[in-house]
Amino acid sequence: MVSVNEPASGLVVGVDSGGSGLRVALAEAASGAVLETFSSREPVRTGPDGISAGHFLEQVLPAVAALRERTGARPVAAAAVGAAGMATLGDELRAELPRAFEEAWGVRRLALAADAVTAYAGALGQRPGAVVAGGTGLIALGTDLTAWRRADGWGHLLGDCGSGAWIGRAGLEAAMRAHDGRRGGSTPLLSRAEKLFGPAAGLPGLLYPRTDRPAVLASFAPEVGRCAAADPVAAGILARAGAHIAEAAEAVCPAEPGAPVALTGGLFRMGEPLLAPLRSALGELLPGARTAEAAGDPLAGAVALAAALATGTLRLPEDPSLLRLFGAGAA
Amino acid sequence: MVSVNEPASGLVVGVDSGGSGLRVALAEAASGAVLETFSSREPVRTGPDGISAGHFLEQVLPAVAALRERTGARPVAAAAVGAAGMATLGDELRAELPRAFEEAWGVRRLALAADAVTAYAGALGQRPGAVVAGGTGLIALGTDLTAWRRADGWGHLLGDCGSGAWIGRAGLEAAMRAHDGRRGGSTPLLSRAEKLFGPAAGLPGLLYPRTDRPAVLASFAPEVGRCAAADPVAAGILARAGAHIAEAAEAVCPAEPGAPVALTGGLFRMGEPLLAPLRSALGELLPGARTAEAAGDPLAGAVALAAALATGTLRLPEDPSLLRLFGAGAA
Structure with a gap:
């Protein structure tokens, strides 16, 4: 498990889940540099309560495991998930993800973001703007x-x-x-x-x-x-x-x-x-x-959020329907 | 069976079938005067091929039978059905209604109309206009x-x-x-x-x-x-x-x-x-x-169409997707 005192020592996981599929990146916590990515064209199933947490985890956990093997299984310091409809539809995700991620990789710092927030972080990073x-x-x-x-x-x-x-x-x-x-x-x-x-x-x-x-x-x-x-x-x-x-x-x-x-x-x-x-x-x-110019895409935004969580440098504001933080990274 | 030589001797049936339910009227062929009406708030079921002919007939045939009993079972000279979506969705209706109506009441003159046509006939009768x-x-x-x-x-x-x-x-x-x-x-x-x-x-x-x-x-x-x-x-x-x-x-x-x-x-x-x-x-x-001013509603329009068919005075034009005529009333 990553200790709060060595926030930038490991890797971070960024996830972008939307209507056109799922993408996962493993990156350096300190620099945000992306090491490996995974993508699937199969969108995560959604039901009346939003994204199916089970279907999401079925795809994300093995993908991250495979990416970690290729990077020497270094510890994961933080993760950020951007998902379409997180705002109004993600109750199930909010209830199950923090524990599932902690169990799988020992990661306690987690951000769940509306896809508009990962788009923002990808485009402008942590600067004020629109x-x-x-x-x-x-x-x-x-x-x-x-x-x-x-x-x-x-x-x-x-x-x-x-x-x-x-x-x-x-x-x-x-x-x-x-x-x-x-x-x-x-x-x-x-x-x-x-x-x-x-x-x-x-x-x-x-x-x-x-x-x-x-x-x-x-x-x-x-x-x-x-x-x-x-x-x-x-x-x-x-x-x-x-x-x-x-x-x-x-x-x-x-x-x-x-x-x-x-x-x-x-x-x-x-x-x-x-x-x-x-x-x-x-x-x-x-x-x-x-x-x-938009500097990067929503997956880059998810990586940026996770890296900011890992390094204690998150400046983008928390919001109950746009950006939720869990674990040691939470304010 | 009504002969072609005595077109105006009997009654006519007008039907208005739409999203808010089904209405049926029995009227004098010669004058178009409505004698009895039936209405149900249960809309006729629709499937991929349009209105369900079976569900439509299940409701219309007993309703007309009951109305006819109250008017002395006089012969039916013509019928007109206005239905939502007749234009694009009414294949099943077009295939089954003429025979079903002839078997039930001996009626051979039948008009199937888009609900916009019965609305027209109800509002303006057979005058040119919009x-x-x-x-x-x-x-x-x-x-x-x-x-x-x-x-x-x-x-x-x-x-x-x-x-x-x-x-x-x-x-x-x-x-x-x-x-x-x-x-x-x-x-x-x-x-x-x-x-x-x-x-x-x-x-x-x-x-x-x-x-x-x-x-x-x-x-x-x-x-x-x-x-x-x-x-x-x-x-x-x-x-x-x-x-x-x-x-x-x-x-x-x-x-x-x-x-x-x-x-x-x-x-x-x-x-x-x-x-x-x-x-x-x-x-x-x-x-x-x-x-x-609109003179009447779509049910009145269906009655007007049926009366015009019965008396050989139909002036509104036939059209494959708006107004179809069957039997002796057809041009």
């Missing part, structure tokens, strides 16, 4: 290192404004408008939608029975990006998306001049058709902030 | 008596713009924006949402696991109406809803000057907060049309 994580959904998280502020991330019916699902949904609505002869329609988007999904009138029958409707909607977002240069309706959708994303960043960004705002996640790989209006909206709503 | 049917969803249907034009009705993710689900969803988004401190938020809507659903942060957990998400969203629409007088955000949502509804009407309304536009369905019971911006948008987009 991070917008965009993919199928969209959430903005900001901190002045005293408390967190969160905006959006409410899902495709209540928000996620400007997300992949939001852009794709707006694009498909514009396609159906063109199909009907209603104002606001886009013939190029109708043509793209019919190439992807078949005749427009069949789209409801394809979409509504699916359980992954937000992902189906988001799958159309790149088409909106591709049409934007020549189609004013598509360009208008991305201008509104850029404004929504900037509004979320504005709501969470600390007031300090020069606060960094980082954009992270697959949404921003759409490139200039989205980034140009977004930069313009950020310039208008947050003239004092500066756009920062 | 009808907007609004509730949880929203669809506009228009005809010049040569062909039908349809706009929207694509469901809460692809359209139904201006519907109850659309208004409620926009209201809840505004509530979440206020919760986050984002622009475009409404504190009055946040307060109404928390009174109805509890703390805002718990709303995703309440909404997304439901299978009747559109109905949950639509349940918030009346709150948007109530807030509109004092809250500019709520008023803005209803102004956009009014514009969307007028756009759907514009897309389907025949060009003839003075064409009637009727609004029907529970959505419009929201009253002036929605109707005032809607009238203004209709005046702008359809200056040549006139708003008409």
Whole structure:
């Protein structure tokens, strides 16, 4: 077991669990340098109470054991887990993980974080600022290192404004408008939608029975990006998306001049058709902030959290629904 | 069996089957005057192929038998069935109903109609014009008596713009924006949402696991109406809803000057907060049309269709996905 008096002597474990799978990294506690990683495309099962702790541990414990063998089984000083929906759905995880990790590796310092927090720590480390994580959904998280502020991330019916699902949904609505002869329609988007999904009138029958409707909607977002240069309706959708994303960043960004705002996640790989209006909206709503490159991804963020726990240098604030600390690392 | 030469001698059956239940009327073929009605709050079961024909017939055949006993078992000259989703989902119904009705009552003239068509026939009879049917969803249907034009009705993710689900969803988004401190938020809507659903942060957990998400969203629409007088955000949502509804009407309304536009369905019971911006948008987009009172409901429309079939006076156009005719009444 690692003693509290030698916090940085060993390794740390970082875990990123989300809809697209599970990733685990083993890193040096002192430097945060990653030594080995494991990844699986099988997402951890979720039930009504959130992530299944059993399924999570079934995957994580052997993965860490294998990684540790390859690094000489040095002691694990701390672990950090970032998981989608940790905030509202992770009761089972919170109840079972601390003991399971302690039993398996003797690790007592543990952080459980919402995936938005690991995205933040990956993008900006422990600096104050704001991070917008965009993919199928969209959430903005900001901190002045005293408390967190969160905006959006409410899902495709209540928000996620400007997300992949939001852009794709707006694009498909514009396609159906063109199909009907209603104002606001886009013939190029109708043509793209019919190439992807078949005749427009069949789209409801394809979409509504699916359980992954937000992902189906988001799958159309790149088409909106591709049409934007020549189609004013598509360009208008991305201008509104850029404004929504900037509004979320504005709501969470600390007031300090020069606060960094980082954009992270697959949404921003759409490139200039989205980034140009977004930069313009950020310039208008947050003239004092500066756009920062995201330094790393959520797995890097989990490693950074674990390393900060191990070395007693954690500055990001605890929060009951965003970042929970257990064991000797807890405040 | 009713002969083709005495089309108006008997009775007609009208059926309205939808999400809120089943209604059946027995009426005079010659006048369309309703003699008896039956209603059940149990909606007909639907599966992947649409309405269950077995469940539908289990309810309709005994109901019609009971109504006929009370009217002296006079012959049935024609029947018309309006059903939600007939357009895309009614294969089983189309395959089984004609024979089942002929076996039960000797009736050979049958119309199967999308619920939007029975709404049209109930509201405007057989005149050319446009009808907007609004509730949880929203669809506009228009005809010049040569062909039908349809706009929207694509469901809460692809359209139904201006519907109850659309208004409620926009209201809840505004509530979440206020919760986050984002622009475009409404504190009055946040307060109404928390009174109805509890703390805002718990709303995703309440909404997304439901299978009747559109109905949950639509349940918030009346709150948007109530807030509109004092809250500019709520008023803005209803102004956009009014514009969307007028756009759907514009897309389907025949060009003839003075064409009637009727609004029907529970959505419009929201009253002036929605109707005032809607009238203004209709005046702008359809200056040549006139708003008409809906004469009757979809059950009255089904009766009107059946009476027209029985008397050989059907003027509304056949359409493979909106109005199908079977037996001697078919063109």
